[in-house]
Amino acid sequence: MATEIRVPTLGESVTEATIAQWFKKPGDAVNADEPLVELETDKVTVEVPAPVAGKLDSIDVKEGDTVEVGALLGSILEGAAGAASAPAAEAAPAAAKAAPAAAAETVEVLVPHAGESVTEAEVGEWSVKVGDVVKADDILVELETDKAAQEVPSPIAGTVVEIAQATGATVEPGNLLCKIAKGDGAAVAAAAPAAAAPAPAVSGTSMPAAPSAAKMMAEKGLSADQVAGSGKRGQVLKGDVLAAVAAGATAAPAAAPAPAAVRAPSAPTDEVREERVRMTKLRQTIARRLKDAQNTAAMLTTYNEVDMKPIMDLRKQYKDIFEKKHGVKLGFMGFFTKAVTHALKEIPAVNAEIDGTDIIYKNYAHIGVAVGTPKGLVVPVVRDADQMSIADIEKEIGSLGRKGRDGKLSMADMQGGTFTISNGGVYGSLMSSPILNAPQSGILGMHKIQERPVAINGQVEIRPMMYLALSYDHRIVDGKEAVTFLVRVKESLEDPQRLVLDL
Structure with missing residues (x-):
């Protein structure tokens, strides 16, 4: 048959x-x-x-x-x-x-679905190599999408017998990542030497270029050294040739082979001191979205300053009682988030977004909190922050911050924000102009608390002051509304009783 x-x-x-x-x-x-x-x-x-x-x-x-x-x-x-x-x-x-299959049942590990809007991912560093024995739920590899990093765990206990994707390869949901032979120590001897753990693709691979890629390289006059392969075992694909052409690679002179670098070093002696690292999917998306926000929105920034002494005195007085009751430390973000939600109720345009020729006003406040991670800036969202207490906000921000540092944030954690708060003060920033997190119309920048002389009731006093910056989309938010919003945030922070009395 x-x-x-x-x-x-x-x-x-x-x-x-x-x-x-x-x-x-x-x-x-x-x-x-x-x-x-x-x-x-x-x-x-x-x-x-x-x-x-x-x-x-x-x-x-x-x-x-x-x-x-x-x-x-x-x-x-x-x-x-x-x-x-x-x-x-x-x-x-x-x-x-076939030896691994004969020795034990083999399970395929596929690229998981990461969300409706995510169609591809980049293979990060492998935590295992062929022949390694793994337990169920051991981390095999990390996938990087344009939104977040996702760890892929082992579905069973067994032995890794094949790794199908090299670090740096682009994969889609459902693609094969690796194969695991079920059972302790299964098929270790059967793993072929050729199936060693993959390494980033480099030029000069022994794999011949794919037929369509070879044809295009011949048409463009490119040599194999000018194109970095992203296929299995470093094979050059058609997409790699297109990328090399887009990056400026040109036909090599007949007298000498072309250099492998896309961009020549600034000086011959500097070549050994340069390092070329491919941008991660997340970093590429951050760069694209920030530039799109600049190109699309009529972005302006207004500034003010806030006397942090009332908040600091309140924290000092109640921090121990607060932590004992709620199990979380009383920080500044809870106050700032609550102050923002109060101001958004008065100035709804700052909480809105433009969709074509329509303005969408949000009758809820999903506050994004910018978090710096080793892989780049991410903005997890505190949902319905306007309905939460300061203690609930602190708990949620703490949870999201830990998930961000551990690379555990999901797509759902970072979608749907209506306004963003960015705290550059934790890195020592005294003043800056934050960029909008499109399609949102407003972002509040917090900065370093620094003691400065200020006039209080006709007297010069040293107070802990913080500069605030509100960047807003002038297409939807008028200057009067932006200034009023920032003044309301300042008033709530300098007089915390307003937050309690909803004033």
Whole structure:
């Protein structure tokens, strides 16, 4: 009985692929799940496994052909007899790849779905290598999306027998990450040396460029040293060539090979002191969103200052009682968040956003709190902060801050904010102009508390002062509204009783 081999689904935005290479030829014995052919798209390479064990009967497309999802690739004659009749020398690679499956049940670890708006991720550092024994829920690898980092745990206890994606590779939900043989110590000896833990792709790989990539490099006059491969084992894909061309790579002179660097160092002696690091997905998104906010919004900033002595005296008086009752320390963010929600009720335009020719007024306050993490700035959201007490706000901010530092923030934690608070004062900033977190229309910048001489009732006193900055979208927020908003925040902080009395 013949079983058809067809092009699998490659992702929502991918409709075709190129035949990169066949691992088998007609008449070869194959085992179930053994890779038969490698397909190359603009984003990733995909290995198509054998659906059944048997003998490869026919190959309907040749290397270099372009095929669509669902197209017929070839067929397999089912049955162990077909597999057994293959020459021993040709069957050896298949036996080596099938050994882990024969030794123990193999479980595939796939790229998880990270949210509706997330269609791809970048493979970060692997925590394991081929041959490592893992327990259930051990972290295997970290995936970086344009919103957050996500750790992928092991679904079972067993041994890592294959790592399918290299660090730096771009993957989509459902793509294979690795395979784990079930059971303690299973299939360690069966792991092939060639399946060692992946390393970032570098030029000069032994893998030949994919057919479509090789054709494009020839057309553009590029050499392999000018293009960094992102495919398996550093293979150069069509997308890599397009990226190199976009980055400014040009045809190499005939007399000498072209340098591998996209940008020449400032001086020959400086080359050894430079380091080129690829931006993470998160950092790329931060850069894009901040620039988009500058290009789209009519952004202005208004400033004021607040005397922090009343809040500091209140904290000093009640901090021990507060922590004992609520189990969390009494910080400044609870007061600032509460002061902001009070001001938003009076000036709703600061809590609104523009959608085309409409203004959407929010009858709730989801306050984003900017948090610096090792991977970049993230803005988790305190939902319905206007309905929360200062203690509840402090608890939620503390929880979100820990999740941010540990890389545990989910997509849901960072969506839906209506206004943002950024505290540059924790890093020593005395004054700055924060950039809007689009599509929001306002962001409050907190700064360092510094003692300064101020006039109080005709007398010069030293007070702990803080500069406040409100950046706002002038398309929707008038100057009078912006200044009034910031004054209301200042009044609430300098007279905390207003927060209690809702004034």
